[in-house]
Amino acid sequence: MSNAPIASDASREIVSPTATPPARSDFADRLRANSEYAVIPLFALLIAAVLFALFLLAIGKSPVDFVAYVWRGGFGTAFSLQNTLQRSAPLILTALAVAVPARIGLIMIGGEGALVLGGFAAAALAIPLINGHAPVTLTLILMAVFGMLVGGFWVGLSGFLRYARGVNETISSLLLTYIGIAIMNFFVEGALRDLSNPNKPSTMPIGDAYMVGKIPGTQVHWGFAFGLILCAALYVLMTRTTFGFAARVTGGNLRAALAQGLPVGRLIVACSAIAGACAGLAGFFEVTAIQGRANASLAAGYGFTGILVSFLARHNPLAIPPVAILLGGLVASGGLIQRRMDLPDATVLVLQGLIFVVLLTSETLYGRFAIFRPAGGRDRT
Amino acid sequence: MNEPAVLTVLTAMLGGAIRVSTPFMFVSLGECLTEKSGRVNLGLEGTLVLGAMVAYAASYHTGNPWLGVLAAGVAGSVLGAMHGSICGLPRVNDVAVGIAMMLFGVGVAFFFGKPYIQPQAPRLGSIPLGFWSDSPSLKSALQVNPVFFIGIALALAIAWALRNTRWGLVVRTVGDSAAAARAMGISVNVVRLMTTTIGGFLAGVGGAFLSLSYPGSWNQGLSSGQGLMAVALVIFSRWDPLRCIAAALLFGAAGAIGPSLQAIGITQGYYFFNAAPYILTLGIMIATSSAKHSARDMPGELSIAK
Numbered sequence: 250m251s252n253a254p255i256a257s258d259a260s261r262e263i264v265s266p267t268a269t270p271p272a273r274s275d276f277a278d279r280l281r282a283n284s285e286y287a288v289i290p291l292f293a294l295l296i297a298a299v300l301f302a303l304f305l306l307a308i309g310k311s312p313v314d315f316v317a318y319v320w321r322g323g324f325g326t327a328f329s330l331q332n333t334l335q336r337s338a339p340l341i342l343t344a345l346a347v348a349v350p351a352r353i354g355l356i357m358i359g360g361e362g363a364l365v366l367g368g369f370a371a372a373a374l375a376i377p378l379i380n381g382h383a384p385v386t387l388t389l390i391l392m393a394v395f396g397m398l399v400g401g402f403w404v405g406l407s408g409f410l411r412y413a414r415g416v417n418e419t420i421s422s423l424l425l426t427y428i429g430i431a432i433m434n435f436f437v438e439g440a441l442r443d444l445s446n447p448n449k450p451s452t453m454p455i456g457d458a459y460m461v462g463k464i465p466g467t468q469v470h471w472g473f474a475f476g477l478i479l480c481a482a483l484y485v486l487m488t489r490t491t492f493g494f495a496a497r498v499t500g501g502n503l504r505a506a507l508a509q510g511l512p513v514g515r516l517i518v519a520c521s522a523i524a525g526a527c528a529g530l531a532g533f534f535e536v537t538a539i540q541g542r543a544n545a546s547l548a549a550g551y552g553f554t555g556i557l558v559s560f561l562a563r564h565n566p567l568a569i570p571p572v573a574i575l576l577g578g579l580v581a582s583g584g585l586i587q588r589r590m591d592l593p594d595a596t597v598l599v600l601q602g603l604i605f606v607v608l609l610t611s612e613t614l615y616g617r618f619a620i621f622r623p624a625g626g627r628d629r630t
Numbered sequence: 631m632n633e634p635a636v637l638t639v640l641t642a643m644l645g646g647a648i649r650v651s652t653p654f655m656f657v658s659l660g661e662c663l664t665e666k667s668g669r670v671n672l673g674l675e676g677t678l679v680l681g682a683m684v685a686y687a688a689s690y691h692t693g694n695p696w697l698g699v700l701a702a703g704v705a706g707s708v709l710g711a712m713h714g715s716i717c718g719l720p721r722v723n724d725v726a727v728g729i730a731m732m733l734f735g736v737g738v739a740f741f742f743g744k745p746y747i748q749p750q751a752p753r754l755g756s757i758p759l760g761f762w763s764d765s766p767s768l769k770s771a772l773q774v775n776p777v778f779f780i781g782i783a784l785a786l787a788i789a790w791a792l793r794n795t796r797w798g799l800v801v802r803t804v805g806d807s808a809a810a811a812r813a814m815g816i817s818v819n820v821v822r823l824m825t826t827t828i829g830g831f832l833a834g835v836g837g838a839f840l841s842l843s844y845p846g847s848w849n850q851g852l853s854s855g856q857g858l859m860a861v862a863l864v865i866f867s868r869w870d871p872l873r874c875i876a877a878a879l880l881f882g883a884a885g886a887i888g889p890s891l892q893a894i895g896i897t898q899g900y901y902f903f904n905a906a907p908y909i910l911t912l913g914i915m916i917a918t919s920s921a922k923h924s925a926r927d928m929p930g931e932l933s934i935a936k
């Protein structure tokens with residue numbers, strides 16, 4: 250049911266084994282074939298930008314100003330660039346939460362819920378640890394592990410329900426997001442509320458001593474580095490290991506996987522749990538590097554933007570960081586655009602929605618251009 | 631808890647069921663029609679929110695709430711037509727487009743809706759069906775909006791049309807086997823475009839009810855997942871418009887538990903009761919799905935439960 254890229258090279262000409270390929274390097278062929286996956290999304294971005302520019306013109310705003318403010322607010326200065334990198338950290342992690350299940354053929358959109366619950370779980374675990382004056386490093390490791398476990402459980406639940414009961418994972422993961430946010434609100438406004446903070450219901454602050462620091466020499470917290478490491482690790486896991494191969498077989502053809510005796514259920518739950526753990530880690534970093542406590546600000550929409558990041562990156566973990574930085578810059582410049590251009594804060598949402606719609610429309614373009622086909626009809630694998 | 635308190639809660643739940651169920655009813659009716667033709671539109675959450683915003687704005691500017699309902703329907707059909715035409719292209723996944731349309735619809739609604747959060751727009755009037763009763767709580771529970779009855783009439787009409795008209799046969803054929811429909815000379819994409827557009831219209835009207843009747847104001851937290859739950863309801867209703875009504879009423883009652891208990895001073899577990907509709911939806915999906923075989927009465931072309 251998914252449009253995972255593995256299934257997208259179906260329309261190939263069948264070549265007789267005797268046909269000798271013309272003298273061209275295998276690398277050039279592969280480059281030519283794979284460039285399709287970069288050119289078409291870039292084309293979609295361009296079309297979305299043109300449509301958005303027309304939209305801005307229609308409401309009497311200048312698209313040139315918009316681009317200038319996005320540049321200034323997101324990339325132009327050392328400060329804004331670091332702010333962008335910081336915001337792209339949760340986007341990278343929540344995009345991984347979409348990309349990994351996509352490989353096994355699931356459209357999971359529960360990253361927001363896993364982020365919120367993972368962050369909340371980490372903050373809740375911190376309370377007894379900090380009261381007991383536990384060592385900082387140990388506390389942070391335990392918080393991160395607990396946040397990942399809770400996030401992993403939350404999305405893993407959607408995967409389990411998909412396998413065991415055939416419940417549609419897209420709907421269940423989004424429902425679990427709403428439930429997760431309600432659970433956090435229940436505790437944050439009740440049992441775990443910090444009564445010394447009358448303004449906004451929050452858990453007890455974890456305190457400066459227990460906050461995750463910045464990457465040395467930058468103003469970017471460690472979540473960004475962990476995001477990059479996880480992208481590389483999950484790329485290797487999904488493309489270079491038996492586990493990843495089995496997952497991709499399952500995503501490509503469930504019946505074939507079952508006929509091969511692959512442990513389909515365990516694979517589905519494992520991929521979902523990995524996804525949730527990534528989002529849970531994003532929540533951990535939001536709590537320990539940005540907010541300092543768990544409250545409603547955790548549900549800032551990173552999980553939803555992460556869906557778009559993953560689709561733009563075609564669910565390829567290596568393509569996620571650049572796309573996340575691009576969209577992180579857009580999110581980061583939202584405030585500036587709002588103030589200077591007198592546009593609502595939802596402007597960024599409109600642009601994201603537009604990009605998403607145009608991007609999915611562009612799916613229809615794959616395989617239509619001869620230029621991307623390897624010369625001589627050579628098969629690419 | 632003494633006897634009158636229970637009664638208060640039950641009447642409040644009755645009134646709540648009628649009020650809260652109306653948007654569920656419209657969205658699930660629209661989605662039911664769309665899914666009958668073999669396509670899933672997960673974007674109805676966005677349609678619902680955009681419908682609510684457009685209805686409020688139109689009612690504010692024209693002074694006529696019914697024009698607001700119409701405008702919401704038109705806005706919903708535009709989103710539906712977008713979904714329908716994009717999914718008509720080869721190799722495009724309808725579930726993914728639904729997610730995109732959800733984000734797009736919500737974004738557009740928040741973008742244009744900002745100036746309308748403060749002002750008061752004329753709301754839809756209600757029919758006082760509780761005139762025979764002395765109890766003020768029953769009277770207020772039976773303030774029923776005409777839109778509710780329109781929804782029930784529509785459900786009856788759609789159920790009848792699907793079963794008894796040529797048009798209904800075409801929709802069902804397209805939904806059960808696109809190949810058979812093509813062999814009959816039916817344009818599958820045109821039929822699905824039409825059902826998705828009508829589905830969008832209905833979801834937009836459901837949104838108009840949210841902003842113009844109950845809760846009766848426009849703000850960004852107005853829907854929070856009701857459109858999505860209504861889509862899940864359709865599976866539970868086994869693609870039958872009449873069962874959609876019953877399921878919507880059940881959901882309305884579940885959604886009204888929290889506010890009803892608050893009315894008699896029980897505020898404990900407020901967040902739990904707020905989450906009740908989501909948990910109920912998930913529970914129903916778990917109970918009615920099966921890993922072994924596809925859901926009963928499911929249109930054969932549907933990608934959602936494959």
